[in-house]
Amino acid sequence: xxxxxxxxxxxxxxxxxxxxxxxxxxxxxxxxxxxxxxxxxxxxxxxxxxxxxxxxxxxxxxxxxxxxxxxxxxxxx
Numbered sequence: 663x664x665x666x667x668x669x670x671x672x673x674x675x676x677x678x679x680x681x682x683x684x685x686x687x688x689x690x691x692x693x694x695x696x697x698x699x700x701x702x703x704x705x706x707x708x709x710x711x712x713x714x715x716x717x718x719x720x721x722x723x724x725x726x727x728x729x730x731x732x733x734x735x736x737x738x739x
Contacts (some may be wrong), residue, residue: 666711674701675703675710676703678704679704679705679724680701681701681702681725682700682701683698683700683701683721685696685697685698685701686698686699686717695716696712696716697714697715697716698715698717698720700713700714700715700718700725704732705731709732711728711729713720
């Protein structure tokens with residue numbers, strides 16, 4: 663699969679606080695599914711969140727859950 667989101671297997675989402683995503687199809691013959699590859703770079707520490715889901719909204723929901731868990735983890739320090 664050719665992708666503009668990775669170079670040599672490394673995410674091209676390098677700026678803190680940014681997101682990148684692209685749709686791709688996966689499957690054999692007529693049984694193809696469209697999925698979204700999603701990367702988000704955290705603005706404070708630069709940690710990368712990455713996922714693959716059927717829609718962009720589901721990716722952003724997963725990112726929001728990750729951010730909430732990350733914030734609560736940092737508050738407990």
